[in-house]
Structures are given as C-alpha cells and as structure tokens.
Amino acid sequence: MNVKKTTLFNLHKKHGAKFVNFAGYEMPIQYKDGIIAEHNTTRNKSGIFDVSHMGQLFIKGKDDLTESLQKIFPTDLKKLSINQSKYSFLMKENGGIYDDLIITKIEDGYMIILNAACKENDLSIIKSKLDSKFELILRDDLSLVAIQGPESKDILEKIIPGVKKIKFMNGNKFSFNLADIYITRSGYTGEDGFEISINNNLVNKLVEKMIDYGSNLIGLGARDTLRLEAGLCLYGHDINEETSPIEANLKWAISKNRINDEFTGAKEIKRQFDEGVKKLRVGIKPDSKVIARESTKIFDEKNNQIGKITSGTFGPSVNGPIAMGYVSNLFSKSNTRVFLEVRGKKIPASICDLPFYKKNYVKGEINVRS
C-alpha cells in the first residue's frame, strides 16, 4: 500500500519531525524536543497537531437527513442547533463500535470527523444505510489542524478574530485569506482548544502563523500521552468492534431519550443498559513506576485473570505510569486492588477514576469530549 502524506509533511520535516506510519499516513511521532517536552508545551502553553489524516465527511440534506441519520447514530440530532457538535459512534447491530466520531450540524447538513483508519469503511457503511438522494463527500481537499493548550485561544484569536467566542463543542465559519474555514472548539488532549478545517492550499500558511505567534508543532507521541491522561479512548485500542459504548463506559454519549428509539445497535444497547455488562473500561494506576502496556493481563488477588490493558504509558503531567483497560465488572470499582503481569512479575495496581489529569477550567468550560 502506498503511504500517504498530509499537506503539512514538508513543514513537519523542516521542523525536525521523526515520522511513523499511522493508518497509512506518514505522520510525525515527535519533533526535536521529544515527547515529554511536547506534552508539557501543550499543557502549559500551546501545541499544534496535524490531524489531516482524519476523515472529514460532509453530508448534505435537511430535516429528512436528520431523520435518516438518527436511524444510524445513537445521538439526538434533532436537538442539535446549527454549529453544535456531539461525540457519537458508528455501531454494529451487536453494539460493537466501527468508529467513534464527532458530528457537527452545519447549515446545509452535517460534518462528521472520522478516524483515519476507519474513514473509508465508515463512508461505505453510512452510504449503504442512507437514501441515495443524500450527497456524501469525504473531503481530501481539506486539512484538519488542532491547536490545544491554555495559550491557544489567544494565539488563534490574533490570527482569526472572533474564535474566542466559540463555546466548547460548538463551531462556526470564519475567514482566512479570504477563504472560508470552519473552526470547532474541541480536541483530544484534555485542554482547551480548537480544530480547524481548512483548504489544503492554505494550511501551511495558517500553521506557520500559529508558530509565529508562539504555538509549537506536537507529534503523535505526545498526542497519545495527552489523551490517555485525559481518559480519552483511542479507536482500535480502547474501543473496537468487540466493545460497546456501554462497556467502554461511554454511556453519557448515548442520548437518554433515544434508548427506546431506533438506531443501529439499539436493541443490544438497550439490553446492556437494562441488564448491565460483564466488562467495563476503567483507569488503572500501578503502585510503582512500572509501565503496563497494551495487552498486559490483569489479575485479581486470587490470581484469576480479570481483564486486559488496552493503552498504557508514562503520563508526564501525572509523573507516573497510567493505563486503561477492561476488567470484569465485579472489579471495576475505584480503588479495587489488581495485579498486572509485566515481564513475568505481578505488579500491584489500583483501579481509578478517569481522567488521570484534570484542569481547573475557566468558568463554564467543560473540557472533555462530551
């Protein structure tokens, strides 16, 4: 398979990026300063993330499109006002997750941000479930750039006046170099920030401006430590076709008034809501400095395997190892003692609440994907 590059590839290279193949794209894993420095820059100042590998799906339509999409997604789209975003899922009939995504209602329909590795499959699934009268376009003429961290709003405001007024999980149209761009207040780091959808021929200019005003390029390595500290799921690891949103502890993303309604996976989701689930996604914190990585087995005190780690790393802001994984629901309460098998040894650890790291936000801003 041909490895693809984003429009910002040469800019990454110029800034000393080390690259890695991610979902078929050659993406920066880190720059010169390294993962921990980039992580701290995002937490304390401002970081720029090239997420142009992600899918930007646009579906055009009016009220009948909303009706049709409600039959696919478990989100109450009728309640969405224009420019409002919601975190949602594309599910299988058995409740397994094909992808997690952000749906934003825009003037002439919907914009859906998809994971890079899933986007083509998502497109064909959504297409097959929708009437052919609706136009679906996966836009590869657009780039997607996130700017995250406490200084980001002031930096972006200088470049694009008015962005400060956007509320969390909302968006709006703006103008840059006389062209239309679309900005939402969202992200994947646990920090305040924005995601900017912009034409490929303008993205270098925008990112260079952000750098000039004091933001910094951040690679996928720090993106992973930031999102894990914030307790956010990485598709293909923490959630996949074998896990449901209920098992993944993402119940909050399913609109309450839709539980008895019709959508793909509804029957199984309702059953899981009523009867509970056997496994649950939890946060896990080792007592010591040992890092328990993906696939590490989790045991109870009697040496029975009760689950598996799905993401594990060192959290620079937590200053210690952190992990997420699935355990039998009997062991999912906070502070439950568990043991992680690392290099043949059983490492003591505790189940803990997510997120691992939480900011004290400015009034009214809740800064998780919700």
Place this chain on the structure above:
Amino acid sequence: MSEVKFSKEHEWVTVADDIATIGITKHAAELLGDIVFTELPDKGSNAEKDKTVGVVESTKAASDVYTPISGEVVDINQSIVDDPSKINSDPEGSAWFFKLKIKDKSEIDTLMNREEYEKFAKESSS
C-alpha cells in the same frame, strides 16, 4: 582505564582492573527517546553474556538491556532508577547502568571499538 568498547545491542563497556562498567550508548538513548523507567539487575546476581539483565522504557516502548560480557553484578546505579531522564542527558558518563566483576576477559575482545560501533550504528539505523 581501558578503551571504551561497544556491543551490537548498543551497550558500552569500560574496564578498570577486573571491574567492567556498562551502560547504553548515546545512539541507543536517542533512539529510545525520553526514558521514563529503568530496571537494573540485582546486586550479587550473575550476569551472562548477551542475556537480558534489565529494562529501559521510554514514553514509546520498552527495550531489554543486555550484558555484553559475563560476571557478577557488584554495583548498580540507583540514580538512573530514581531519575531515568539522566540516561538521556549523560548516557555514556554519569548514567552508567551496572558494574561487573569480569568472569572472562577474553569476552571483551569480541566487542567493537568506537569507530566500528559508529559504523554499525549508522548502518543499522538507515
């Protein structure tokens, strides 16, 4: 102190009398990235040439640490366990890993000198 020698697993060795000091190379530390966890062998244990004796972990991944020569572990560097980032800042100096009482001095002759190692490191990373 003797000339510093290198292994294909990216460890360095210096020898003074019958004691060898071992650490990981600058090249290895750079490849690993920010090191956040270190596990060293127990003092008094016997280390066997080319066998795993410890672990270093970066934010990205875990890597085994091998011993390039055999011997008894007579000292370990606790400071790199307490602060693993020292390995990134001074890998071939203060961030040594462990010291061995050398069992067989001829094993040292199987290792590379700096010039050979640098060539090897360049070839294996390209």
